[in-house]
Amino acid sequence: MWSLQRFSVRLASLFAIVASLLTVVGCGPNFRQLRFEGQQAMTAQDYVLAQDRFEQAARKQPAHPGNLYDLGTVHLARAKHCMDTGARAAALRAADRAVNCFSRAVESHPGMHMALAAKNEALELKGRFEDALGTAEWATTFVGPRAREQIFLARELEERGDYDAALLRYRQAVAMERDSAMAHAALGEFLLRQDNQAMAVRHLKTAYKLNPMEPGVAQRLTSLNEPLPRTVEPPAPSP
Numbered sequence: 001m002w003s004l005q006r007f008s009v010r011l012a013s014l015f016a017i018v019a020s021l022l023t024v025v026g027c028g029p030n031f032r033q034l035r036f037e038g039q040q041a042m043t044a045q046d047y048v049l050a051q052d053r054f055e056q057a058a059r060k061q062p063a064h065p066g067n068l069y070d071l072g073t074v075h076l077a078r079a080k081h082c083m084d085t086g087a088r089a090a091a092l093r094a095a096d097r098a099v100n101c102f103s104r105a106v107e108s109h110p111g112m113h114m115a116l117a118a119k120n121e122a123l124e125l126k127g128r129f130e131d132a133l134g135t136a137e138w139a140t141t142f143v144g145p146r147a148r149e150q151i152f153l154a155r156e157l158e159e160r161g162d163y164d165a166a167l168l169r170y171r172q173a174v175a176m177e178r179d180s181a182m183a184h185a186a187l188g189e190f191l192l193r194q195d196n197q198a199m200a201v202r203h204l205k206t207a208y209k210l211n212p213m214e215p216g217v218a219q220r221l222t223s224l225n226e227p228l229p230r231t232v233e234p235p236a237p238s239p
Contacts, residue, residue, distance in 0.1 A: 065109035072101030147173035181211035
């Protein structure tokens with residue numbers, strides 16, 4: 001009887017320990033909470049806290065592209081800060097971590113354009129301009145072909161002064177997606193930078209007709225003293 005009593009006490013103690021552990025585990029923040037806290041910390045520019053939260057989230061879901069992108073953004077922000085303050089070695093290390101995160105995000109979601117663009121920014125911060133161009137070329141081959149990837153590559157070529165190749169890519173973007181306001185707007189802005197205002201205005205007006213809310217288009221046309229085109233048919237006159 002005494003032995004059975006002691007066994008019952010020990011069993012009860014074991015159950016109490018297990019219950020306590022389950023309570024502790026259950027009270028921990030879940031993946032979504034960690035992401036939310038990390039994004040709040042990013043908004044407040046608390047990069048240390050943001051990195052901690054995104055890294056905790058990554059341990060729960062290692063291949064989540066959105067979280068990898070956010071973590072890469074933290075590393076990129078820290079890299080820029082270090083570069084601005086003269087801590088070049090620390091900046092390069094942070095940029096390396098950013099490139100790694102963005103690369104993993106693209107592996108998980110090859111069409112994640114913002115991760116590709118951010119990866120290029122980190123590569124350029126490191127001075128690896130040819131690698132950045134290679135990333136853009138890879139996107140047009142393996143992610144596209146779509147207008148967005150053509151514009152991505154065009155901008156990389158333009159930054160390197162290869163304006164003819166950039167123009168070809170911008171035009172390809174429009175040819176691929178003739179109803180894309182984004183493609184017409186990108187080509188129009190490029191033509192403005194090349195002092196071809198007449199053709200630029202033509203594409204900007206097309207972009208406005210396709211989507212009056214396309215970012216920057218209405219403002220650009222207004223700054224050029226160009227009237228905004230009609231986007232709907234005028235009402236029929238009264239009889």
